[in-house]
Amino acid sequence: MIEAFDDSYFMKKALAEANLAFERDEIPVGAVVVSNQSIIARGHNLTEMLTDVTAHAEMQTITAAANYLGGKFLRDCTMYVTLEPCQMCAGALYWSQLSRLVIAAPDEHRGYRKMGAQLHPKTTVEFGILEAESASLLKEFFKKKR
Amino acid sequence: MIEAFDDSYFMKKALAEANLAFERDEIPVGAVVVSNQSIIARGHNLTEMLTDVTAHAEMQTITAAANYLGGKFLRDCTMYVTLEPCQMCAGALYWSQLSRLVIAAPDEHRGYRKMGAQLHPKTTVEFGILEAESASLLKEFFKKKR
Numbered sequence: 001m002i003e004a005f006d007d008s009y010f011m012k013k014a015l016a017e018a019n020l021a022f023e024r025d026e027i028p029v030g031a032v033v034v035s036n037q038s039i040i041a042r043g044h045n046l047t048e049m050l051t052d053v054t055a056h057a058e059m060q061t062i063t064a065a066a067n068y069l070g071g072k073f074l075r076d077c078t079m080y081v082t083l084e085p086c087q088m089c090a091g092a093l094y095w096s097q098l099s100r101l102v103i104a105a106p107d108e109h110r111g112y113r114k115m116g117a118q119l120h121p122k123t124t125v126e127f128g129i130l131e132a133e134s135a136s137l138l139k140e141f142f143k144k145k146r
Numbered sequence: 147m148i149e150a151f152d153d154s155y156f157m158k159k160a161l162a163e164a165n166l167a168f169e170r171d172e173i174p175v176g177a178v179v180v181s182n183q184s185i186i187a188r189g190h191n192l193t194e195m196l197t198d199v200t201a202h203a204e205m206q207t208i209t210a211a212a213n214y215l216g217g218k219f220l221r222d223c224t225m226y227v228t229l230e231p232c233q234m235c236a237g238a239l240y241w242s243q244l245s246r247l248v249i250a251a252p253d254e255h256r257g258y259r260k261m262g263a264q265l266h267p268k269t270t271v272e273f274g275i276l277e278a279e280s281a282s283l284l285k286e287f288f289k290k291k292r
Contacts, residue, residue, distance in 0.1 A: 051218045052209050053241035054200075063198050072197045087263045088237025095199035095234065116262035117233045 011130045014080040017044040031057040031081040033065040041065035058089035074098045082134040087117035094120045104134035157276045160226040163190040177203040177227040179211040187211035204235035220244045228280040233263030240266045247271045250280035
């Protein structure tokens with residue numbers, strides 16, 4: 001039986017965002033922020049289009065979610081992101097006090113764990129939801145770029 | 147003899163930004179980005195006013211400087227910032243490949259060094275320019291808040 005609003009459901013929405021990035025020739029990473037079973041923010045990497053290294057999917061959705069909530073903390077929110085956040089995004093999530101972070105694919109090179117950055121102690125983390133789909137999209141992107 | 151455009155000169159401009167943050171009841175941190183002896187971006191912490199944890203002085207000036215330069219890298223730029231960057235801002239500076247970072251006061255609790263985050267290997271770092279002035283402004287702010 002398929003559950004309507006389980007982790008796979010929301011990660012598919014994040015992957016749809018990553019696909020939009022792919023179509024715009026951006027490194028395909030997408031994210032959604034969920035509160036009370038509803039998506040309150042969605043975004044994808046736009047660093048090339050905006051000429052801005054800070055325009056990662058996570059950064060945009062943190063800002064958008066806080067704007068929606070009218071407060072800067074995401075204490076009762078879950079973020080679904082298709083690639084492990086970098087140290088910048090982990091640092092932003094730290095300040096947001098995000099409740100739960102669900103990650104599709106690990107980033108062995110520039111992921112926050114490898115770089116040494118920290119999430120907030122109150123944030124729970126889960127890896128591997130739709131990992132193969134996310135990794136495949138990234139692989140296809142970098143293959144196209146070579 | 148006073149040099150016209152030395153590190154103290156530019157850090158004073160960053161401190162002026164920090165003072166603007168103080169006046170707006172924001173944690174008083176300011177930054178400027180300098181390229182070819184000219185200030186190409188300036189900003190101060192606006193996390194409360196914008197209800198956005200990502201609105202640190204450094205993040206805003208990275209975005210503004212890239213916008214000015216028409217490219218996302220700050221390879222020939224110096225950032226002057228009145229407080230040691232957090233891991234989010236260090237992560238953004240990492241991606242920007244900033245050439246030089248000049249910091250007034252250390253942040254022993256939430257600074258990027260304490261948190262474990264990394265700047266880009268090509269970024270040179272200098273601490274202590276107008277440290278007392280910056281630390282004093284921060285101290286005054288938190289005293290007012292108690």
